[in-house]
Amino acid sequence: MIYFDNSATTQPYKEVVELIARLMYEEFGNSSSLHSLGLRAERILEDNRDKLAATIKAKPEELIFTSGGTESVNMALRGTAEILKRSGNHILSSPVEHSAALESLKELERLGYEVEYLEVDEFAGIILDDLKTKLRKDTILVNIMAVNNELGTIEPVNEAAQIIKANSKKTIFHVDAVQAYGKIPVNTRNLNADLISFSSHKIHGPKGVGMLYMRKGTRLHPLMMGGGHERKLRSGTVNVPGIAGFGLAASIKTERMKEDQEKSGRIRNLLIKELMKSLSSKIRINSPEDGVENILNISFKGIKSETLLHFLEMREIYVSSGSACNSKKNAISHVLKAVKIPQQWAEGAIRFSFGSFNTEKEAVIVADAIQDIIKIM
């Protein structure tokens, strides 16, 4: 099996799975219980909060644990809009965000907020001058992802933060770092964002765990009401084993980040080189050269990406397609539409995404398989 779909999800590290299994069985206490079993769980929770905070140079009390990236993003966007509804009505966002953000913004629009989208360049990078012009005094919230999940584009979030804060210190800046964490440094001291969303399962941690960084002093209206866990911001019995798994995955991934990314870069280059051998006129690289090394988006001319995906799956090679195949309508991804991909390339986009477990040898096998398949398709 060759798994080149690590931006969808990753296989957890074995030690992560073992740790979670052990904690689920042995340390099953409720971290809010007053007895010693609860205290033990609470200690594990707080140790991991410290550990995770350290990976982004944040203070532990600035982290709120959630059920994943989607919840973090929902909480950040909807919770901010709710608490700042008297300060203004204007929200700015990049248009190439994950659907967790786009759907939350649609919901806010229904509630009466004015949501405006930024322009992007041919690689889905936001245009900073456009941000400057669109910022207003009543802009309460700006939302930009750090790394684009389909193309791997690194967005200029540091520069965006400077521009936003120069316009108004009161504007809240949310960065979706789900695809950035563990791939490029995410440092809350350099990145002047108020809110940052993270997910565990994209870095070989468990699914169902995420976190939201909230810069000290940032206020939010919670989505979940209940027992007042996580400083009353996220009620619900805390998933201590999952969070411990996230903590361990994060320390392993941060440790090997540089090495992993360099390896991903070699896999990426090798895959391109091998494909170029016989398909140079039939492929188009949609990802920017200066994007993250672990995401490579390529279009194949005259081929439906979903069909290629299924042909690869027959050989136990797993990738993602940039468009869902549907005989009635062609559902091209919103990111490919936003970068105005030429029609002949739009339907054949495949995303390869690499993780800790991939090898360069796999790139050669995948390239060979694709060349074989395209011959018979």
Add this chain to the structure above:
Amino acid sequence: MDKIILVRYEEIFLKGLNKNVFENRLIRNIRQKLAGLGNIKVTKSQSRIYVESNDADFDFEEAVIILTKIFGIASVSPVIRIESDYEEIKEESVKIVGELLERKHYKTFKVEAKRGDKSFPMNSPQLCANVGGYILSKFPRLKVDVHNPDFIFYIEIRESTYLYSEIIPSVKGLPTGTGGLATLLLSGGIDSPVAGWMIAKRGVELEAVYFHSYPYTSDRAKDKVIKLAEYLSEYCMGIKLHVVPFTEIQTEINEKCPHEYLTIIMRRFMMKIAEKIAEKSGSLAIVTGEAIGQVASQTMESLLVTNSAVTLPVYRPLIGMDKNEVIEIARRIGTFDVSILPYEDCCTVFVAKHPVIKPSLQKTLEYEEVLDSENLIDRALSQTEIIKL
């Protein structure tokens, strides 16, 4: 006092000397479908069927839901059976009405009585008036409305007395297994499950054939068809689903035949394969979800060309229906929500930009000649997977 379910049928009455065959089959089907709920007794009396159980915790509500999906049943009523004793009738009637009024906000009612047992000392109008009056005295907020009541309270005096207040319509039709076997071409769309359901309604058992073009079609599409077949099997006492690998045939047609004829030739292959499967299982017809003019392959000309591929009769119960009428049935039988899932007979790869709308049979036959049809069909059949649902 016994709690039982009264099952009514309609069309079977018209069956003359064959009536028994239909009734017995219906009873067998009811037994089979309800077997999972516990110990049940199914009896026939005076052209009706009674379902009862000695299990103290028998789930009558679930039984009613299952019964309303059995072909041949016109309607069902949860019923209380008691001795034909006037005092008991009065008290039980009040109890039933009381329970009903707890669930529903009814304001008006009337009583309908039928006296089959003429030895009962009161005639029907008297019984209606007396029991109705007693109910009114216990529920002062209720009013009698003989023309348009919110509910009707029924009293039937036969060998025992039967009391009920609800008549729940079922699917009607004829008991499954009284009409032979038919072979349904089942895709993931809205039409074919409805077509199958309509034929099955007439007492016909179904087997289904699905053509899977993996990897051009995702395995999710296959799961979706399995799900649809499961829905159908709920109505028709089980279905055998034949999953025929179709990729090789499609690729061959795609390579060797003119593009505007792709779909029509493909449809002919589907019919031929379905016919082979039908022959083997003793099926008497092929069933499709086609309707005149719905798509290029369903014009009168196209249907003629497809039809010529086989000698078995092809039943097309949707032939004169509009899409919205089909959707209405699909919603009613529950297949609609599955049919509209996005994984459909992907991809546009095997669909011509401008398919022929008025194909000629002669040309079609000529184009087909380049294909090694017999071998292609045999290979597809030998690799067919059978799933019993």
